[in-house]
Amino acid sequence: MRRALALAASPGVPLHPNPRVGCVLLADDGTVVGEGFHHGAGTPHAEVEALRVAGERARGATAIVTLEPCNHTGRTGPCAQALIAAGVRRVVIAQRDPNPLASGGMETLLEAGLEVEAGLLTDEAEEVNRAWTFAHRNGRPFVTWKFATTLDGRSAASDGSSRWVSSLPARRDTHLLRGLCDTMMVGTGTVEADDPQLTVRDDDDRPLANQPLRVVMGDRDLPAERRIFDDAAPTVHLRTHDPVEALRTLYADHDRHHVFLEGGPTLAAAFLKAGVVDEVVAYVAPLLLGSGRSAVGRLGIRSIDKALRLEITDTTVVGEGTDANVRLLLRPTRK
Ligand code: AOF
Numbered sequence: 001m002r003r004a005l006a007l008a009a010s011p012g013v014p015l016h017p018n019p020r021v022g023c024v025l026l027a028d029d030g031t032v033v034g035e036g037f038h039h040g041a042g043t044p045h046a047e048v049e050a051l052r053v054a055g056e057r058a059r060g061a062t063a064i065v066t067l068e069p070c071n072h073t074g075r076t077g078p079c080a081q082a083l084i085a086a087g088v089r090r091v092v093i094a095q096r097d098p099n100p101l102a103s104g105g106m107e108t109l110l111e112a113g114l115e116v117e118a119g120l121l122t123d124e125a126e127e128v129n130r131a132w133t134f135a136h137r138n139g140r141p142f143v144t145w146k147f148a149t150t151l152d153g154r155s156a157a158s159d160g161s162s163r164w165v166s167s168l169p170a171r172r173d174t175h176l177l178r179g180l181c182d183t184m185m186v187g188t189g190t191v192e193a194d195d196p197q198l199t200v201r202d203d204d205d206r207p208l209a210n211q212p213l214r215v216v217m218g219d220r221d222l223p224a225e226r227r228i229f230d231d232a233a234p235t236v237h238l239r240t241h242d243p244v245e246a247l248r249t250l251y252a253d254h255d256r257h258h259v260f261l262e263g264g265p266t267l268a269a270a271f272l273k274a275g276v277v278d279e280v281v282a283y284v285a286p287l288l289l290g291s292g293r294s295a296v297g298r299l300g301i302r303s304i305d306k307a308l309r310l311e312i313t314d315t316t317v318v319g320e321g322t323d324a325n326v327r328l329l330l331r332p333t334r335k
């Protein structure tokens with residue numbers, strides 16, 4: 001299974017919209033007769049790749065798969081039938097499939113008389129597809145809220161200027177994190193104030209080939225010449241103020257699993273109040289302003305014992321010398 005997990009996480013395999021999956025086929029004596037991994041939506045599933053390598057040697061073999069074999073005919077599949085047809089005798093699964101469209105493979109295998117064992121290295125398998133797993137389980141995308149702040153918690157000076165709170169190395173680091181998500185989100189306020197393009201660019205400021213969906217939330221009309229509406233990436237304007245409704249729409253209608261929230265204080269506060277921030281990335285710059293806009297708007301909290309509490313999961317210094325910023329990764333501690 002460790003080998004199958006390593007195959008699943010092969011470099012270059014896209015994180016969206018399909019899960020990363022690995023499969024190893026073992027003969028009775030433990031020798032590997034086939035291996036495969038999924039290369040992204042529209043390509044063969046991991047099991048099909050491994051069966052192709054094994055050919056006749058799949059008969060009587062054990063299939064080790066990081067995800068329950070699918071039971072549906074989508075872009076490809078169903079893999080449960082392919083394993084049965086190839087004469088595989090036993091299937092070992094790390095993670096049950098949380099995707100309602102594809103699940104049920106385990107039952108199909110059992111009904112066909114195969115031996116099935118599930119639950120091996122499940123946590124590791126779920127981590128390989130963290131956002132995908134979360135989205136299918138919760139019916140909404142995983143939300144990463146990112147913001148940059150001065151040492152005294154300001155994200156803009158009192159004249160409204162906010163470019164650039166974080167240093168260049170920190171902004172490059174942000175583009176790496178944006179590239180791991182399938183959706184970039186801001187509110188209409190940020191589009192009005194900053195006119196961001198919201199694309200993912202490399203170190204030379206060139207846009208990457210696979211751009212996340214750009215989403216602007218709020219019912220204010222926006223001029224079509226805003227950069228977010230250019231043709232560098234697709235864009236959706238969700239005319240709602242309800243974060244939960246927006247997220248459900250992104251999951252159900254746009255197949256989105258991981259939102260990178262880069263909105264201003266109003267949008268951030270709305271998401272925090274709704275309890276739909278799952279991870280926080282904060283870049284803290286060694287600047288002092290003494291006045292200016294806070295990184296997050298009003299949360300209705302008046303007393304320290306009511307503070308929204310988070311747990312730091314990682315601390316990294318990004319950049320050097322006067323360019324050094326501290327990047328904190330945090331997760332809200334659920335009450
Ligand atoms: C994968 N790769 O190796 C396995 C998957 O759109 P489709 O037809 O490719 O189906 C995608 C679903 O199939 C996916 O969400 C998951 O539930 C299931 N299994 N998917 O992309 C694989 N085994």
Ligand code: ZN
Pocket residue numbers: 045046047069070071076077078079080
């Ligand atoms: Zn499949």
